[in-house]
Amino acid sequence: MTKTKPGSKPKRKKASKGKVHKTKTKVGQGTVGKRSTTGEPEEPAPSTKNEGTFQVEFQFFDPEEEDFHSVRDLLCSGTLGFAELDFSGLANSIVDQVNIGTMVKSGNPDEARSGVDQEDEDVTLCGMLTILNLQQFANTTWCKSLATLLESKAKSEKQLLQYTRCSGQDQVGLILSERFVNLPLEVIPAMHSAILEDIKWSCTTEYCPPEERPFYFFTHFLCLARCQAVTEDQGPLQSLQLKNGTLLQFSRAEELVLARAASFVSSFPQQSKDGRKASSFGKKRKVEGDVKGQETALL
Numbered sequence: 001m002t003k004t005k006p007g008s009k010p011k012r013k014k015a016s017k018g019k020v021h022k023t024k025t026k027v028g029q030g031t032v033g034k035r036s037t038t039g040e041p042e043e044p045a046p047s048t049k050n051e052g053t054f055q056v057e058f059q060f061f062d063p064e065e066e067d068f069h070s071v072r073d074l075l076c077s078g079t080l081g082f083a084e085l086d087f088s089g090l091a092n093s094i095v096d097q098v099n100i101g102t103m104v105k106s107g108n109p110d111e112a113r114s115g116v117d118q119e120d121e122d123v124t125l126c127g128m129l130t131i132l133n134l135q136q137f138a139n140t141t142w143c144k145s146l147a148t149l150l151e152s153k154a155k156s157e158k159q160l161l162q163y164t165r166c167s168g169q170d171q172v173g174l175i176l177s178e179r180f181v182n183l184p185l186e187v188i189p190a191m192h193s194a195i196l197e198d199i200k201w202s203c204t205t206e207y208c209p210p211e212e213r214p215f216y217f218f219t220h221f222l223c224l225a226r227c228q229a230v231t232e233d234q235g236p237l238q239s240l241q242l243k244n245g246t247l248l249q250f251s252r253a254e255e256l257v258l259a260r261a262a263s264f265v266s267s268f269p270q271q272s273k274d275g276r277k278a279s280s281f282g283k284k285r286k287v288e289g290d291v292k293g294q295e296t297a298l299l
Contacts, residue, residue, distance in 0.1 A: 001097060001098060001099035001202065001207075001208055003099075003210070004129075006265070014194055021210050026273075030108060039162065040084065044237075046077050048143070050064050056106055056184075057106065057107075057128065058104050058105065058106050058183075058184075058187055059104070059105055059106075059107075060102050060103070060190070060191070060194055061102070061103045061104075061105060062098045062099075062101065062103070063094055063095040063096070063097060063100070063101040063128075063130065064103075065095055065099050065105055066101075066149065067094075067103050067125060067128075068091050068092065068095050069091075070124075070125035070169055070268075071091045071094050071095055071103075071125070071128060072087050072088060072090075072091035074085050074125070074127075074128060074178035075090060075091060075176075075178060077227055078178040079177075079178065079224050079225060079296075080146075080224065082296075083146070083149055084143070084145065085142050085145050085146060086140070086141040086142040086145065088143040090139055090140075092140070093137055093140060094130050094132070094176065095129070097130065097132065098298045099198060099201065099202045099205075099208070099216075100130060100131055100199060100202055101128070101129070101130030101131075101198065101199040102128065102129050102130070102194045102195060103127075103128050103184070104125070104126050104127040104128065104129075104179070104187060104191060104200070105123050105124060106123070106124050106126050107122055107123035107124065108243070108286075122222060123299070125204060126179060126180045126183050127177075127179030127180060127183050127191065127194065127280060128176070128177070128178055128179070128197050129175075129176070129177045129191045129194075130175075130176050130177075130195070130201070131173040131174065131175055131193055131195060131221070132173065132176065133171055133172070133173055133174075133215040133216070133218070134147070134172045134173075134174055134222070135171065135172070135215065136212075136215040138206075145231055146174075147164055147165065150164040150222075150298065151164050151165070152188070153268040153296075153298070154266065156161070156296065157264075157266055160266065161296060163220055166221070170219045170220055171214070171216075171217055171218045171219045171220070172218070172219070172221070172222055172243075173214060173218040173219045173220070173221045173222070174221075174222050174223075175223040175258070176224065177191075177222055177252075177255075178221075178256070179252075181251075184237065185253065188253075192254070194210050195287050199216055199218065201234045202216040203217060221255065222297075222299070223255070223258055223262075223299045224296060224299075225251075225255035225258070225259065225296075225299065226250070226251045226255075226296070227248040227249060227250045227255075227286055227296070227297045228248070228249050228251075229246055229247065229248060229249075229267075230246065230247050230248070230249045232247060238251075238252075238256045239256075239268070240256060240259045240260060240265070241266070241275060244268075245298070247265060248297060250297075251257060255299075259297065259299050260298055262299040264298075264299075265297060265298070265299050266298045267282045267297040267298065267299065268296055268298060269296075270293055
C-alpha cells in the first residue's frame with residue numbers, strides 16, 4: 001500500500017508506531033552510532049574519566065520517503081550486500097509500502113514532539129523490519145534479480161524453488177531485516193510484534209484497496225540471514241544444526257529463532273561482489289539445507 005494520495009482517506013496510524021523504547025548505556029560501551037562508509041558501525045569515542053550512563057530513546061515509525069537513503073545504506077551493507085541487485089529500487093519498494101514495515105530511529109523525541117525543526121534534530125535510522133510480497137513486486141528489477149539468484153542457489157531444492165518463482169497461489173513474503181549490530185536486544189521483539197500488527201491491520205482495514213488486500217494474506221515467509229559454518233568445538237552459541245550435520249552460527253539472535261521455526265532451511269557460500277567468498281545469512285519458514293564455511297542461509 002503506497003502513500004495516501006491527496007483527498008483520499010488517511011491511513012490509520014498504527015498503535016505500535018511512535019512508541020518510545022528507552023535504554024541506558026555505559027559511556028563508551030555499546031553506544032549506538034552511525035555506520036561508516038564501509039557499512040560497519042563507527043568506533044565509539046574513547047572513554048573519559050567521568051564514565052557514566054546515558055539514556056537512548058528509540059521510536060518506531062512507518063516507512064516514509066525521507067528514509068530512502070538510510071534504508072538503501074542498510075541494504076547495501078547488510079545481508080543482501082553481496083548480491084547484484086537494484087538496491088535503489090528495493091529501497092523505494094520498502095519506503096513506499098507504509099502499511100507494513102517499521103523504521104527504528106534514535107534521536108530526541110522530546111524535541112520532535114515540541115515542533116523543533118527536523119534539521120536541528122540528530123535522528124538516526126538504527127534498524128528496519130518489513131515484509132514484501134514477491135508476487136506483488138514480481139515485475140520490479142530487484143525482485144527479478146533476487147528470484148534468479150535464489151533459483152540458481154536452490155537448483156537441487158525442489159521444495160524451495162516453488163517459493164522463489166514469484167508465481168502460483170502461494171503468497172510468499174520476503175522478510176527484510178537490517179539493524180545496527182549494537183541495537184539493544186530489548187527493541188527486537190517489539191519490532192516483530194509491530195510487523196504482526198501491520199499484517200493484521202492490512203488484512204482487515206477498509207483503507208486497503210480490494211485488489212491489493214490478497215497480497216497481505218501471506219502463506220509462507222522467506223528470509224536471508226548471515227551465518228557461518230562452525231565446528232562443535234567452536235561452541236553452540238546461536239547455532240543450528242542442519243540435517244546433513246552442518247552447524248550454522250547466526251550473527252543475529254532473532255534470525256536463529258526464525259531458523260529454528262522454519263519448515264525448511266538451506267545455505268550456500270556467499271560471494272562478495274569481487275568474487276571472493278564472504279559471510280553468509282539465513283532465512284525463515286521455507287529454507288534450504290547445507291552450509292560450508294561462511295555462507296548464506298535460506299529460511
